[in-house]
Amino acid sequence: MIKHINTRAACETLDANDPLAPLRAQFALPPGVVYLDGNSLGARPKAALQRAQKVIEEEWGNDLIRSWNKAGWFDLPARLGNKLAPLIGAGDNEVVITDSTSINLFKMLAAALQMQASQPDSATRKVIVTERDNFPTDIYMAQGLAEWLDRGYRIRLVDSPQELSSAVNAETAVLMLTHVNYRSGHLHDMQAVTAAAQAHGALVLWDLAHSAGALPIDLHAANADFAVGCTYKYMNGGPGAPAFAWIAPRHHAQFRQPLSGWWGHRAPFTMQPDFAPTDGIRRALCGTQPIVSLAMVESGLDIFAQTDMQALRTKSLALTDLFIALVESRCAGQQLTLVTPRDHAQRGSHVSFAHAHGYGIMRALIARGVIGDYREPQVMRFGFTPLYTRFIDVWDAVESLRQILVDTDYEISAQQEAVT
């Protein structure tokens, strides 16, 4: 049906019939902007401003240190983790919101390697498998940990999802994958990949940065071992908002991570000189949390509580289908190559097109108020956030893209900024 949409008026009708359309009013989006970068930094929930005011003025300003108890600051990582849990198929007391995704990757990987080190085959199980095309921080964190441990761990980088089945074997300690690829938008079959790796004795760590809040996830049904992800993308927690970490309950008792700060201690205010890990998911914590930033995450999560991930997925696929169809019909012959899988089962919530002058074209789009981003090599990335993206936004974005391409209205050798 989406394939036959070829007027802006038809997109207006899609918006008029969209059951999720009213949710957009809960976001503060600047006028005249088509925002297609919620996969990198989500838009601001209007409620975040009042929340920030309350945290800063009342909780910090007025109640001062009493707020650790009175405003529940100390429990915030776990309380918000419980709110996030249903979005990823996790249960109560299984998720904390804390630190950054990079740091949580380090903690989960370190704990997984330690669990594997206690197995009888530990001498030969020394490989961390991931994708060469994974988001670089994931690979860098694994490299840093392996180097620092200096116990013979190696990183094996696979070049395609198809290669995974031959790359994972009895030497694999951990398979660490990003569920939806940051560049291509390719979506892994979490359940099948997890089962195949576990059949070889590997533990499986999922980075949900580009899928949490974008599509339904069921960590329990997939029998995953560990998961991490960002809250500042589809969850709209704000720039640099703390990330989340999930540990399968069956691993809680064995879980040990090396950043053994006092927030992970059994009784931090007894001030004992020896570290004794607390029970459960709070073991993933390290030290004092950035409370103002952490508190912002709740405003984003509260919007998800008004809908469900299946409804969001249905709209997300309609938006990405429409974008692909319109770009291919209206920008035909303009040397654009679709990088994202067409198959719904393999597609997240962003769409990427490659063009030799991708960076210059993206700059021109941003100058016209259509905000996406650019990833090397040559990839223009457009994120579709079903909570606030409209079908007319898709139309308007493609129309701007078409005009820029037809008029060659972009700088061929645009100077790259620090953040692309």
Ligand SMILES: Cc1ncc(COP(=O)(O)O)c(C=O)c1O
């Ligand atoms: C897959 C993936 N993991 C991790 C990150 C970021 O990690 P951090 O928040 O630690 O910078 C990103 C994006 O920045 C990402 O796309």
Ligand SMILES: Nc1c(O)cccc1C(=O)C[C@H](N)C(=O)O
């Ligand atoms: N975390 C980011 C940042 O600190 C600056 C600019 C962009 C980001 C992003 O989140 C990028 C994103 N993970 C990506 O997929 O490229």
